[in-house]
Amino acid sequence: MASSSKYLLSRGLHASVRLNFQHWAIKRMIGGLIHPKIPINGLTSIADLGTGTAIWPIEVAEELKATGLEASVKGFDISSAQYPAPNLLPPNIHLDIQDAFDTFEPKYHSYFDLVQVRGFVSFTRSAAAEKLLHNVFQILKPGGYLQWIDVDPHKSHIVSSDFAQASPVLERVLQRSRRPIEGDDPVFTFLPELPNLALSQGLQCLHNDSIPTSDLDQLYLNQSLGMAFEDSVISGAKLNGGSAAVDEAEMMVNKLLSEIEAGARMHMEMFCFIAQKVES
Numbered sequence: 001m002a003s004s005s006k007y008l009l010s011r012g013l014h015a016s017v018r019l020n021f022q023h024w025a026i027k028r029m030i031g032g033l034i035h036p037k038i039p040i041n042g043l044t045s046i047a048d049l050g051t052g053t054a055i056w057p058i059e060v061a062e063e064l065k066a067t068g069l070e071a072s073v074k075g076f077d078i079s080s081a082q083y084p085a086p087n088l089l090p091p092n093i094h095l096d097i098q099d100a101f102d103t104f105e106p107k108y109h110s111y112f113d114l115v116q117v118r119g120f121v122s123f124t125r126s127a128a129a130e131k132l133l134h135n136v137f138q139i140l141k142p143g144g145y146l147q148w149i150d151v152d153p154h155k156s157h158i159v160s161s162d163f164a165q166a167s168p169v170l171e172r173v174l175q176r177s178r179r180p181i182e183g184d185d186p187v188f189t190f191l192p193e194l195p196n197l198a199l200s201q202g203l204q205c206l207h208n209d210s211i212p213t214s215d216l217d218q219l220y221l222n223q224s225l226g227m228a229f230e231d232s233v234i235s236g237a238k239l240n241g242g243s244a245a246v247d248e249a250e251m252m253v254n255k256l257l258s259e260i261e262a263g264a265r266m267h268m269e270m271f272c273f274i275a276q277k278v279e280s
């Protein structure tokens with residue numbers, strides 16, 4: 001089935017290393033893989049939507065095993081390009097192809113104790129957020145949890161040190177991150193409404209807060225953002241233009257790096273939203 005969302009980043013070696021690095025940076029900020037609001041006892045069936053390299057399911061399965069809990073963990077994505085080879089996966093991890101905005105097979109309805117959504121903001125149009133939350137509701141067991149970790153582009157902003165010059169490329173990256181990848185749907189209007197939207201789909205908010213970050217955390221997030229920017233402008237130029245477009249894209253990436261070196265950076269506002277499926 002055609003995907004209702006567009007994902008324009010590449011899925012090669014660099015992209016996988018970037019996702020794994022970003023995973024480590026987020027884990028560092030949260031202090032673990034699963035937010036403390038979610039009790040880990042009783043988690044037997046876990047899903048990660050848009051799992052990318054499957055680093056989160058792999059580490060969750062390992063961590064739960066180390067505490068004596070055996071959970072089955074499933075990762076879903078529209079592409080398997082970044083999945084590790086099946087022989088590298090522990091037997092309790094299964095990776096499958098599934099568009100998170102399409103209805104899941106009935107065998108997964110009321111199946112999971114915990115569903116994670118992470119890194120979806122850039123391709124989740126406001127009109128589709130409700131369907132995504134409905135799908136999460138449908139695949140959770142009553143009393144099951146949703147963990148949604150992401151960046152809020154509207155609360156993110158540029159921070160410049162006293163000696164930094166203006167940072168037009170960083171500003172452009174910020175403005176770009178506030179628009180969806182395609183379409184006219186202007187902004188991620190669903191983010192401030194997330195608790196109400198989730199409740200309308202039967203998911204009660206337990207926690208909705210920004211994740212505290214240190215300067216070092218922000219450095220790591222900016223490194224990852226820089227790589228994503230490099231990836232998107234250069235692969236976009238390769239796709240749509242000739243070598244002149246690629247040269248221009250490379251120049252832009254170099255300018256971005258100089259702005260960051262001169263002391264500017266994006267303060268990326270990360271949030272963690274935890275909700276629970278209302279028991280019927």
Ligand SMILES: C[S@@+](CC[C@H](N)C(=O)[O-])C[C@H]1O[C@@H](n2cnc3c(N)ncnc32)[C@H](O)[C@@H]1O
Pocket residue numbers: 003004005006007019020023049050051052053055056076077078079098099100101117118119120123
């Ligand atoms: C920014 S990456 C985040 C990967 C992973 N969640 C993480 O945090 O490490 C977004 C992932 O979502 C996947 N994706 C994009 N659109 C999707 C959709 N409609 N349904 C499921 N996955 C999707 C992409 O293929 C990509 O692997």
